[in-house]
Amino acid sequence: xSSPSQPPRSELVAKLTRPVARPLAGTxxxxxxxxxxxxxTHQLLYEAVPRRGAWTYSLGSATLIIIVLQIVxxxxxLWTYVPSTTEAWESLNFIEHHDEFAAIVRGMHLWGAxxxxxxxxxxxxxxxxxxxxxxxxxxxxxxGVLLFLLVLGLGITGAMLPWDQAxxxxxxxxxxxxxxxxxxxxxxxxxxxxGPQMGPETLTRFFAIHIWLLPALxxxxxxxxxILLRRHGEHGSWVNYEGIDTETEAERAARMAAAxxxxxxxxxxxxxxxxxxxxxxxxxxxxxxxxxxFALVVIIFVMAVVVGAPLERAANPAAxxxxxxxxxxxxxxxxxxxxxxxxxxIPVGVFVLPGIGTTLxxxxxxxxxxxxxxxxRRPEVMVPALFAVLFLVFEALxxxxxxxxx
Amino acid sequence: MSNxxxxxATSPHLVAVPVSTGVATALVALLMLTxxxxxxxxxxxxxxxxxTDFIGWKGKDARKDRFSKGLVTALGATFAFGSALAIFAVLxxxxxxxxxxxxxxxxxxxxxxxxxxxxxxxxxxxxxxxxSQWDKLTRVRPLRVGLELLLFVNASxxxxxxxxxxxxxxxxxxxNSLALNxxxxxxxxxxxxxxxxxxAFAGAIIALVGGIRILLAKxxxxxxxxxxxxxxxxxxxxxxxxxxxxxxxxxxxEVQLHSYAAWYSMMLGGLSxxxxxxxxxxxxxxxxxxxxxxxxxxxxxxxxxxxxxCTALSFASWLLIATPSSLAxxxxxVVAANANVPIWxxxxxxxxxxxxxFKLLALITFTGVAIVAVTVYLKHxxxxxxxxxxxxxxQAAALITVAVAVSLMMALMGYIREHSxxxxxxxxxxxxxxxxxxxxxxxxxPAMNGPAGLGIIMPWDPHP
Numbered sequence: 001x002s003s004p005s006q007p008p009r010s011e012l013v014a015k016l017t018r019p020v021a022r023p024l025a026g027t028x029x030x031x032x033x034x035x036x037x038x039x040x041t042h043q044l045l046y047e048a049v050p051r052r053g054a055w056t057y058s059l060g061s062a063t064l065i066i067i068v069l070q071i072v073x074x075x076x077x078l079w080t081y082v083p084s085t086t087e088a089w090e091s092l093n094f095i096e097h098h099d100e101f102a103a104i105v106r107g108m109h110l111w112g113a114x115x116x117x118x119x120x121x122x123x124x125x126x127x128x129x130x131x132x133x134x135x136x137x138x139x140x141x142x143x144g145v146l147l148f149l150l151v152l153g154l155g156i157t158g159a160m161l162p163w164d165q166a167x168x169x170x171x172x173x174x175x176x177x178x179x180x181x182x183x184x185x186x187x188x189x190x191x192x193x194x195g196p197q198m199g200p201e202t203l204t205r206f207f208a209i210h211i212w213l214l215p216a217l218x219x220x221x222x223x224x225x226x227i228l229l230r231r232h233g234e235h236g237s238w239v240n241y242e243g244i245d246t247e248t249e250a251e252r253a254a255r256m257a258a259a260x261x262x263x264x265x266x267x268x269x270x271x272x273x274x275x276x277x278x279x280x281x282x283x284x285x286x287x288x289x290x291x292x293x294f295a296l297v298v299i300i301f302v303m304a305v306v307v308g309a310p311l312e313r314a315a316n317p318a319a320x321x322x323x324x325x326x327x328x329x330x331x332x333x334x335x336x337x338x339x340x341x342x343x344x345x346i347p348v349g350v351f352v353l354p355g356i357g358t359t360l361x362x363x364x365x366x367x368x369x370x371x372x373x374x375x376x377r378r379p380e381v382m383v384p385a386l387f388a389v390l391f392l393v394f395e396a397l398x399x400x401x402x403x404x405x406x
Numbered sequence: 407m408s409n410x411x412x413x414x415a416t417s418p419h420l421v422a423v424p425v426s427t428g429v430a431t432a433l434v435a436l437l438m439l440t441x442x443x444x445x446x447x448x449x450x451x452x453x454x455x456x457x458t459d460f461i462g463w464k465g466k467d468a469r470k471d472r473f474s475k476g477l478v479t480a481l482g483a484t485f486a487f488g489s490a491l492a493i494f495a496v497l498x499x500x501x502x503x504x505x506x507x508x509x510x511x512x513x514x515x516x517x518x519x520x521x522x523x524x525x526x527x528x529x530x531x532x533x534x535x536x537x538s539q540w541d542k543l544t545r546v547r548p549l550r551v552g553l554e555l556l557l558f559v560n561a562s563x564x565x566x567x568x569x570x571x572x573x574x575x576x577x578x579x580x581x582n583s584l585a586l587n588x589x590x591x592x593x594x595x596x597x598x599x600x601x602x603x604x605x606a607f608a609g610a611i612i613a614l615v616g617g618i619r620i621l622l623a624k625x626x627x628x629x630x631x632x633x634x635x636x637x638x639x640x641x642x643x644x645x646x647x648x649x650x651x652x653x654x655x656x657x658x659x660e661v662q663l664h665s666y667a668a669w670y671s672m673m674l675g676g677l678s679x680x681x682x683x684x685x686x687x688x689x690x691x692x693x694x695x696x697x698x699x700x701x702x703x704x705x706x707x708x709x710x711x712x713x714x715x716c717t718a719l720s721f722a723s724w725l726l727i728a729t730p731s732s733l734a735x736x737x738x739x740v741v742a743a744n745a746n747v748p749i750w751x752x753x754x755x756x757x758x759x760x761x762x763x764f765k766l767l768a769l770i771t772f773t774g775v776a777i778v779a780v781t782v783y784l785k786h787x788x789x790x791x792x793x794x795x796x797x798x799x800x801q802a803a804a805l806i807t808v809a810v811a812v813s814l815m816m817a818l819m820g821y822i823r824e825h826s827x828x829x830x831x832x833x834x835x836x837x838x839x840x841x842x843x844x845x846x847x848x849x850x851x852p853a854m855n856g857p858a859g860l861g862i863i864m865p866w867d868p869h870p
Contacts, residue, residue, distance in 0.1 A: 339659075372788075376784075376788060377788040377789075378788075379780075379781050379784035379785050379788060380781050380785055383645075383777060383780060383781040383784065384777060384781065387648065387649070387777060390649065391652070394598055394649075394652075394653065394656075397594045397598065398594055398595065398656055398660075400594070401589065401591065401593065401594035401595070401660075402591075404586075404589050405579070405586075405589070405590065405591045405664075
């Protein structure tokens, strides 16, 4: 406590920091007047979000953080990696044996990709189960599905870049399979391979797809995803709308009138425009997002240090007895390929069935148009989706069993 | 020459077991097929218990609470009997009548069996706690649900361990590696097939209880409770059976790839009649189950034309797979009745009995139709269309029929799996009659895989 003869502590601090604080504040004010940073920060941080179930909504933010992590680690890898068939493996081998920092970064890039796919999968499941794709958020669901497909594409193209045995034969299988696409297969195969055979251009093309084409599509779509999220607000899940069945028209109108930005989300099914109970994005949701994202980054770092990223022997096209093992997220597709061994059936297993599944996934908001949000009141989508997920898990298990027993 | 040189070398005075192979086989088959029914009910019942208790807790649903308490009592009672059967099987049948085989198998599968034993003890501890402290645990509901989940985990570990043994006996790996023997080619499909099947079976048994309760109910309230139990069990039974055609198909493919003789026996040889009967039972389960869904909605006064169409389609598929051979007792009967000769050559074999495309088409139809039927039925349930107590004798009969068919299916699948290896006890390694006709070898023969000596196969390789 300060005595009456002494100035208050805050005054003392202000006096002492004035030489630094004044010019800083002035500079900030000058910049802010020209760029509108305060308004931007306010817009970014201050919005309403649903209160209940907030931890599960962190999966979206975690996805964003890991995408940023992938971009940063990818940029670091570009400092050493040489995208040529003669030097790609050499450059990564150098990293693994002579550059511990880069080896960890490479490990983080690999494990970041694995965790990213898991988190996106969980995020999609959460969104699906809670019916968050419904009016007016249909487009955001479609953008999310496209982002998932792009990340899968980044995963498979990234797996080809080390140009070790696994990468070479994965590229061989992938580019061989596309040949089975009716009418266009051969043409697409030549585009991917850079000619009729695998060669130096194949790696260059997959490198270009991995670091330019797919990210160039990914980043704007992430931006669009966020813009749409801010436009309609976080839907949350059915627990945030408990009681709307018994709500009177007057109560609902009052709730709509008192809605905080970005609610009400319109057009909407009756009662679902505003969550019953809301919270502040900052600091409540940001805190939860930070905890979840930080935990995931720690897991990625630990896996990178403890397990690292594998590097097999350099690609050897003459090693015909080598059995390529697909990345775990393509195990179901690999198993489907095995289950349709005849040439005329391969397109069914590898393109038609996955194509139907992907199309249905995109069309979910238009197939399930009922206002219901509770999963047990939507068996028409939950039951088929459950079987689809179990089918994929079963196919992956079969693939593991088969590969282990080769 | 014996396939048990190690046992023979250490026990040179062993003599033939004074029981014929036929009697020993019949005894073990009877006991194990009975045990499997109890064990399947345990494993499937535990997860249904945990789910129901959780939903009852969260939804404050007194009916589900009452059901959970009844189910845990039933599980306690059946566990006592089923595990006594298993202990009797190990102590008397395996060690008494099949000791040479069992000792060798225990040597190779030592660690899975140890894990199974530990999980068995864990199951006892959890089940006793949940059963005896049920009311007290109501005050700590998360703990009770957690213990129920732990029960399921313990039962699942035991099932995985015994599936490792069963899969090994059908498709053993020529290796001393424990990992290769554990994850042998048919393990995963067998594990998934049984995992899903056990939940369906437990659901069917619950449906059976519901059906009987409907028939015996003296009050509207009792009838309503039986009606709800029947509906609840059947949703599990049909819902999980939906996946079985695909999983079974994959299982058969793995058997075909890794134990062709067993596959041939099942699909085209002496066991093909049993397989036909199994497919016939599958048709019965789907058709009668979907019929129940349709009639149950109708009993509450709502029209369900989609379910009527589903029933018709399922029945048509059932006809598609049914052949006269389905009802024969043995392959000899098929031959005697000319049922293996096409109808245009004067026999009874009809074209639509073929596996491809007709049975395949039927299996796909069953799966697709059942998904639609269950979805439509659950939609009606979610809209509150069902009034409990409306179910009549027809629905009760359907519930009982489905349960009997599922039970028969379980027994038949066990019979097919165990007989498909014949004349081997372990495919290509041990003959069934070697146990009874055992003679000490005078030279080292081809042993079941494993290191020499009485050691057990360790998780790591002791002989690099």
